[in-house]
Amino acid sequence: MSVQIDETHDPSRRSWVASAQGSDFPIQNLPFGVFSPKGGRPRGGVAIGDRILDLSLAARSGLLSGEARAAAEAAAGETLNALLGLGAGPRRALRRRLSDLLTEGAPDRAEVETWLYAAADCELRLPCAIGDYTDFYAGIHHALNVGRQFRPDNPLLPNYKHVPIGYHGRASSVRVSGAAVRRPNGQQKAPEADAPVFGPARRLDLELELGVWIGPGNALGEPVPIGEADAHIAGLCLLNDWSARDLQAWEYQPLGPFLAKNFMTTVSPWIITAEALAPFRTAQPKRPEGDPAPLPYLMDEADQASGAYALELEALIRTRAMREAGVPAHRLGKGPATNLYWTMAQLVTHHTVGGCDLRPGDLFGSGTISTPDDSGLGSLLELTRGGKEPLTLPNGETRTFLEDGDELILAGRAVAEGLVAIGFGPCSGVVAPAPKA
Numbered sequence: 213m214s215v216q217i218d219e220t221h222d223p224s225r226r227s228w229v230a231s232a233q234g235s236d237f238p239i240q241n242l243p244f245g246v247f248s249p250k251g252g253r254p255r256g257g258v259a260i261g262d263r264i265l266d267l268s269l270a271a272r273s274g275l276l277s278g279e280a281r282a283a284a285e286a287a288a289g290e291t292l293n294a295l296l297g298l299g300a301g302p303r304r305a306l307r308r309r310l311s312d313l314l315t316e317g318a319p320d321r322a323e324v325e326t327w328l329y330a331a332a333d334c335e336l337r338l339p340c341a342i343g344d345y346t347d348f349y350a351g352i353h354h355a356l357n358v359g360r361q362f363r364p365d366n367p368l369l370p371n372y373k374h375v376p377i378g379y380h381g382r383a384s385s386v387r388v389s390g391a392a393v394r395r396p397n398g399q400q401k402a403p404e405a406d407a408p409v410f411g412p413a414r415r416l417d418l419e420l421e422l423g424v425w426i427g428p429g430n431a432l433g434e435p436v437p438i439g440e441a442d443a444h445i446a447g448l449c450l451l452n453d454w455s456a457r458d459l460q461a462w463e464y465q466p467l468g469p470f471l472a473k474n475f476m477t478t479v480s481p482w483i484i485t486a487e488a489l490a491p492f493r494t495a496q497p498k499r500p501e502g503d504p505a506p507l508p509y510l511m512d513e514a515d516q517a518s519g520a521y522a523l524e525l526e527a528l529i530r531t532r533a534m535r536e537a538g539v540p541a542h543r544l545g546k547g548p549a550t551n552l553y554w555t556m557a558q559l560v561t562h563h564t565v566g567g568c569d570l571r572p573g574d575l576f577g578s579g580t581i582s583t584p585d586d587s588g589l590g591s592l593l594e595l596t597r598g599g600k601e602p603l604t605l606p607n608g609e610t611r612t613f614l615e616d617g618d619e620l621i622l623a624g625r626a627v628a629e630g631l632v633a634i635g636f637g638p639c640s641g642v643v644a645p646a647p648k649a
Contacts (some may be wrong), residue, residue: 219308235261271284423479546588
């Protein structure tokens with residue numbers, strides 16, 4: 213594991229882009245994404261305050277050379293897959309060069325200003341062409357909270373603390389923040405009913421997760437050792453694994469989630485790079501006494517010492533009535549990302565241990581991240597105790613699950629003492645009615 217801190221993380225460094233200070237995207241962040249300016253084609257960009265730096269223009273300038281130029285050229289197209297495939301070296305070189313060019317007093321400011329667009333005038337797109345998407349179940353408090361609803365005396369299945377649980381999701385229905393979330397139709401069967409019925413899902417839910425963007429891949433049949441797994445993680449994003457709980461309850465046995473999950477997954481548009489997150493690495497929480505130690509292929513002392521992230525995550529709701537009245541979004545919960553039972557490196561290693569090959573631009577979901585108490589539950593299934601305890605919003609509306617017109621917003625910030633906080637930008641979607649069957 214290689215966590216490198218350098219001058220780009222200096223909390224005293226400030227950008228000549230005035231809006232960068234105090235935003236999700238200060239000069240200490242510099243995340244990568246894909247955007248389209250008005251009337252223009254998609255191309256790679258970097259967020260700085262309320263501006264987006266055009267990497268296709270940077271790649272053609274004389275201000276970049278060597279690995280930094282190679283990285284900008286790889287990011288100048290319509291996806292960032294090629295950039296992610298280059299690995300950390302070129303990515304780090306580009307980050308350092310852009311940090312120098314955007315720092316107060318930089319001599320080439322006039323030219324770099326011509327590379328900037330107002331973010332408000334641009335369309336943000338998925339950063340990568342996603343070949344494969346895997347969703348894990350690494351949030352132990354979510355697993356416990358949900359398990360208690362169905363198995364009060366034995367909430368976790370026997371394998372949970374031994375093996376990272378996951379399933380292969382649907383890459384084709386991953387969308388970037390802001391895309392409408394169409395309520396799915398499907399089969400549902402109430403416990404007391406004799407037969408299922410077909411219609412719109414009534415128990416539509418959110419899941420607060422982190423997304424993991426894969427950088428360099430591995431060859432088929434060649435697992436990624438735990439000590440090398442970190443090098444395959446390009447960065448993180450926020451991820452909402454929208455879930456139709458009534459469809460899920462009927463269909464999930466014996467093979468797990470299917471239509472209840474494949475209709476939509478929302479991600480935030482910016483890849484918060486492993487380099488930007490380096491100062492926010494923290495120790496993986498120690499397992500409770502009596503829990504099994506990870507098997508040797510999943511155990512690495514360096515990963516345990518710094519394989520988690522000091523991130524604050526929150527979920528908010530804003531109903532149609534709240535928007536029409538100008539009422540701000542209501543926070544459903546807030547909690548730390550350290551509530552994951554497995555590290556991201558462990559997820560990578562386990563995914564490949566049987567020989568599965570990962571490719572640049574593949575996406576992982578962490579699983580729903582919840583707190584052990586009610587302060588930061590990552591789903592309405594937990595907040596309303598399976599719909600038995602409706603949630604009352606500040607305007608008097610109540611919710612058990614999501615209704616048409618509801619907007620869900622995920623937010624995240626990396627925070628540590630003595631450092632400039634960096635954000636992820638929003639991950640949001642408004643629920644739209646189901647299509648007519």
